[in-house]
Amino acid sequence: MERSPLEKARLQAFRLLSLRSRGERELRDRLSENHGPDVIDHVIRQLQEQGYLNDEDFARERARRLAMDHLQGDRAIEADLLRKGVERTVIAGAIQAAREELSEPEAIRKLIEKRRSGSVPDRLRRDKMGRYLLSKGFPAGLIFEILNERH
Numbered sequence: 013m014e015r016s017p018l019e020k021a022r023l024q025a026f027r028l029l030s031l032r033s034r035g036e037r038e039l040r041d042r043l044s045e046n047h048g049p050d051v052i053d054h055v056i057r058q059l060q061e062q063g064y065l066n067d068e069d070f071a072r073e074r075a076r077r078l079a080m081d082h083l084q085g086d087r088a089i090e091a092d093l094l095r096k097g098v099e100r101t102v103i104a105g106a107i108q109a110a111r112e113e114l115s116e117p118e119a120i121r122k123l124i125e126k127r128r129s130g131s132v133p134d135r136l137r138r139d140k141m142g143r144y145l146l147s148k149g150f151p152a153g154l155i156f157e158i159l160n161e162r163h
Contacts, residue, residue, distance in 0.1 A: 021047040021055045035070045037097025071098045071106035079110035083119045088149025120150055120158050
């Protein structure tokens with residue numbers, strides 16, 4: 013028996029969500045490769061009503077993982093969530109929740125400890141560390157404040 017387009021879209025959505033959590037826009041984008049907008053709207057609405065799709069939960073989980081496991085700065089977390097299609101107001105709350113567990117200064121200090129190397133001259137090591145921390149999405153002022161407190 014042939015499955016209806018709605019059932020095919022729903023199955024694809026569940027398959028995608030079983031691999032990892034996703035935001036609404038990301039799921040829409042993936043479903044649009046195989047399904048029309050009316051079918052996608054219906055499936056998205058059903059998933060939201062059933063609690064399987066929630067951008068706020070997704071953003072909190074992703075922000076926490078990026079902050080805690082990957083030690084990313086707020087700017088990097090925000091950029092990641094924006095790429096995933098999460099609204100800025102939702103992102104702000106997700107980052108705030110993640111920072112209640114591990115602040116940006118604490119994350120910077122952890123990264124410094126993880127990457128400590130004794131063979132490089134002090135000034136070069138600090139410059140390299142500063143560039144690395146900037147690439148992780150931390151604000152320059154905070155980076156230099158913490159690097160300067162260590163010397």
